Amino acid sequence: MEIIQSEQAYSSIYKRSIEDPEAFWADIASDFQWKKKWDNVLEWDFHKAETKWFLGGKMNITENCIDRHLPKRASQTAIIWESNDPHEASKHITYQELSDHVCRVGNMLKNQGVKKGDRVCIYMPMIPEVAYAILGCARIGAVHSVVFAGFSAGSLVDRINDSGCKVVLTSDGSYRGDKKIDLKVIVDDAMLKCPTVEKTIVYQRTLNPVNMKPGRDLWWHEEMAKASTQCPAEVMDSEDLLFILYTSGSTGKPKGMVHTCGGYMVYTNYTFRTVFQYQEGQVFWCTADVGWVTGHSYILYGPLSAGATTVIFEGIPSYPDMGRFWHVAEKHRVNIFYTAPTAIRSLEKAPLSFVENYDLQEIKILGSVGEPINEEAWHWYHEHIGRGQCPIVDTWWQTETGGIMISPIANVTKLKPAFATLPLPGVQPAVMDENGNELTENGVEGRLTIKFPWPAIARTIYGDHQRFKETYFSTFPGKYFTGDGCKRDEEGFYRITGRVDDIIIVSGHNMGTAEIESAIDEHSAVCESAVVGYPHDIKGQGVYAYVICYDKPHQEENLRKEIRDMVSKVIGPIAKPDKIQFVSGLPKTRSGKIMRRILRKVAEGETSNLGDTSTLTDPSVVDEIKNGAL
Numbered sequence: 001m002e003i004i005q006s007e008q009a010y011s012s013i014y015k016r017s018i019e020d021p022e023a024f025w026a027d028i029a030s031d032f033q034w035k036k037k038w039d040n041v042l043e044w045d046f047h048k049a050e051t052k053w054f055l056g057g058k059m060n061i062t063e064n065c066i067d068r069h070l071p072k073r074a075s076q077t078a079i080i081w082e083s084n085d086p087h088e089a090s091k092h093i094t095y096q097e098l099s100d101h102v103c104r105v106g107n108m109l110k111n112q113g114v115k116k117g118d119r120v121c122i123y124m125p126m127i128p129e130v131a132y133a134i135l136g137c138a139r140i141g142a143v144h145s146v147v148f149a150g151f152s153a154g155s156l157v158d159r160i161n162d163s164g165c166k167v168v169l170t171s172d173g174s175y176r177g178d179k180k181i182d183l184k185v186i187v188d189d190a191m192l193k194c195p196t197v198e199k200t201i202v203y204q205r206t207l208n209p210v211n212m213k214p215g216r217d218l219w220w221h222e223e224m225a226k227a228s229t230q231c232p233a234e235v236m237d238s239e240d241l242l243f244i245l246y247t248s249g250s251t252g253k254p255k256g257m258v259h260t261c262g263g264y265m266v267y268t269n270y271t272f273r274t275v276f277q278y279q280e281g282q283v284f285w286c287t288a289d290v291g292w293v294t295g296h297s298y299i300l301y302g303p304l305s306a307g308a309t310t311v312i313f314e315g316i317p318s319y320p321d322m323g324r325f326w327h328v329a330e331k332h333r334v335n336i337f338y339t340a341p342t343a344i345r346s347l348e349k350a351p352l353s354f355v356e357n358y359d360l361q362e363i364k365i366l367g368s369v370g371e372p373i374n375e376e377a378w379h380w381y382h383e384h385i386g387r388g389q390c391p392i393v394d395t396w397w398q399t400e401t402g403g404i405m406i407s408p409i410a411n412v413t414k415l416k417p418a419f420a421t422l423p424l425p426g427v428q429p430a431v432m433d434e435n436g437n438e439l440t441e442n443g444v445e446g447r448l449t450i451k452f453p454w455p456a457i458a459r460t461i462y463g464d465h466q467r468f469k470e471t472y473f474s475t476f477p478g479k480y481f482t483g484d485g486c487k488r489d490e491e492g493f494y495r496i497t498g499r500v501d502d503i504i505i506v507s508g509h510n511m512g513t514a515e516i517e518s519a520i521d522e523h524s525a526v527c528e529s530a531v532v533g534y535p536h537d538i539k540g541q542g543v544y545a546y547v548i549c550y551d552k553p554h555q556e557e558n559l560r561k562e563i564r565d566m567v568s569k570v571i572g573p574i575a576k577p578d579k580i581q582f583v584s585g586l587p588k589t590r591s592g593k594i595m596r597r598i599l600r601k602v603a604e605g606e607t608s609n610l611g612d613t614s615t616l617t618d619p620s621v622v623d624e625i626k627n628g629a630l
């Protein structure tokens, strides 16, 4: 595979990738270990929302992430693990050790009757075992469904039941800064409503006492001790399921995005090596949680398939102090550092001495992901973490895209603060106007679509292909609709402007406003609610809730706390509203639709220029809302 090393090469390779995508991707795919080569590179029909890559190819992604490296890298560190507690020893796990652990997990699951195609839920903290769990599933062809360990029991129930998981892998507890979270208690609670789960396997991390239900609950260490380190990799078809990962929808329940083996492997590897210009021997640190797609693709599959050393960090940027990231980067001589704008914004607010205390000379490349990065944060990151020298790759992509789509290529293509810049080879963006016309010129603004498949595009929503088709392929027939707005400037550089649907991105996490509303509505005092996002200094977007109560609340602060606790219980702490405004009504049109445009403007602090309100049934509520704005 030819890795792009100059701007000229980018242009010519990009051109080739568009003119003959099949030849382009076949060439890249031939670098991997296949048990049987594919018969056809691509079959697709965006009108039916169908895409298949490397048809007939047989492989196993773990052989490409582990086995094929062993002759050369058995004793090279695959994973560096850094604890939440800076005083706990870090761990260096070699590729050989990774192989042994992953095979053991594969066998442990097989011993519990898990077979190819069975779904396994992983609800674990950021410890090496979560990597073994994920790869152990892939080893035997079980479909992993990782659920972020900050989600509530209710969210866990929804996800487990939607995909019918047979086994849950979890731990007794987890550490997060100075907090200890009893994960097993949350799992126990969820298990009351999860009839498909036969076994839960519990890793001991915090050693807090837990209830082990006989016949259902097993200890990880006991089961692993019985499992051998030899586990032949299951033969997978390119299009067999690799994993399901839930992401919020603008309406209804979360969507289980389905990714398959072959295309995802090829794409995450290619984008990892290209965007970050990964060099042999470098240490790569992506600070995401494995519960999100960024963790799947750029903590595990991308780096490991490239034979890199990847860092898994259990903690948070602010513990024990705001210098933790830089401490970890110095300690492990991190060369490539990939984080989210929300983290940068919060660290930027801390005294600079937290950065200056550490030697960050080893950092060569910086990355950003998850939400638009504002210029101020970009410059701070560039100057103080990158010493004014390191390129920042602002990578735009989604759970649905599997890997990075639009991004600078480090040290190759031009940077422009707050712009994700150019599409990677093989990616064909199209900007559409609201009437469905493609805007082919530069200097335009519209909705971002992709008009040709790339190997890691999600194949469907688990169990609901119709919803997949409607959500992504019906707004602009024949094109994949991202749900994002964008600008393309005179140079052809893309700037992602944010979601155009009812999804908000809070601290880099996608949340459906409908999901938060239904959690708020569970409070017995609440009659109805409407949630919108508003600009938040650190989180990017904050959650602003307008709430109608049955009776006018007497003690507003108490009720606010109860509502926040309710959301935390139903979804998880990440979804808690930042602002709650009690109102007597919501601006609704005669057809009963909430005019969110008005709610958004008020939440943004704009009280004039609310646009046309003449179609509202009761325009007077607008004044009340404006006057009570928080």
Ligand code: WTA
Pocket (backbone or CB within 6 Å): 247, 292, 293, 294, 368, 369, 370, 371, 372, 373, 394, 395, 396, 397, 398, 399, 400, 420, 482, 483, 484, 496, 497, 498, 499, 505, 508, 509, 510
């Ligand atoms: C947003 C995360 C601007 C975007 C990988 C997208 C971004 C959503 C960027 C997907 C970026 C992600 N600049 N916006 N560099 N990266 N987004 O599924 O709105 O958690 O649609 O995937 O995050 O979030 P998801």
